[in-house]
Amino acid sequence: GLRLYSVLGKRTGHEQDPLPRQTVEVGSVGYRKPVGNTAEPAYGDAQAAKPGFADASAMGGMRSIANADRQFDAQLFIEGAKSAYKLILEAFWRGDKEALRFLCDDDVFESFAEEIDARNSRGETLENRLVRIEEAQIVDASYDHPMARISVRFDADIAALVKNADGAIVGGSLTDAVETKDIWTFFRDVKSNNRNWKLDETDAV
Known part of the structure; x- marks a missing residue:
């Protein structure tokens, strides 16, 4: 249940399409045009970034990733990134190294x-408890064959409580x-059959 397997930026084939089906007008990097349109999929469409979705400066990088990986879906990536943020934080808080090793690259894992x-x-x-994620926004994206990297800024509310060996509270509430x-940066080899994205870098804003 802790595996990140394919949760970031991939269609599973089980999502329900909205009705009626329409071309996504905003933040459409990685989206396909509706059935019935004979044009090629609009992987490289340069649409304005939706507030809370992506900085305009990241759109060029996302287009490059979408062109290299035809299964990439930017909005699904954001939803998956939020799930990964929760999974990784909770694994760190409870000291689950096995889960962290799968979810993070070697350097980040060693730090944790x-x-x-x-x-x-x-x-x-x-x-600790993740109360809510207020916002998750893509702030940077790049593709350097074959590696894709996407940085996401998370604004979240976290309740933290530290107890000592005797069970007494020594900090937090x-x-x-x-x-x-x-700001967390995720990476993936888009030419690999492994669809997992891993955490590559963490920074506090």
């Missing part, structure tokens, strides 16, 4: 693992959520 080991050595446990702003 070191912090988990330090936390365990202090006898501390986290009871589950009733007062803290506003956090992070």
Whole structure:
């Protein structure tokens, strides 16, 4: 249940199409034109970025990714990125290295693992909770054959609670959520049969 398998930027074939079917007018990178139109799919259409969806500066990179990977769907990527954000945070909070190893590249995994080991050595446990993701926005995208990279800014509210080895609260509160702003970069080899995107870099805003 913790596998990210194909959750980012891929159509599964089970999504229901909206009715009536129409061409997506905004943020259409990676979207196909409706059935009945004989033109080629509009992978490279340069549409204005929808607020909360992508910065205009990222659109060129997303077009390049969409042209290289015909299954790429930018809006599905954002939904998958939000799921990945939750999965990775929760795996880190509970110290699940196995899940993190699958979801992250080696450098990010090692950073998370070191912090988990330090936390365990202090006898501390986290009871954090992702209250909500206020916004997830693509702020950068690039394609350098065969690697695709997409950076997403997450604005979220997180409730954090730290307990010591005796179970006593030593910091934080589950009733007062803290506003956090992070930029996470995901990458994938678009020529690989492996459809997984992995976390490549994390930065605080």
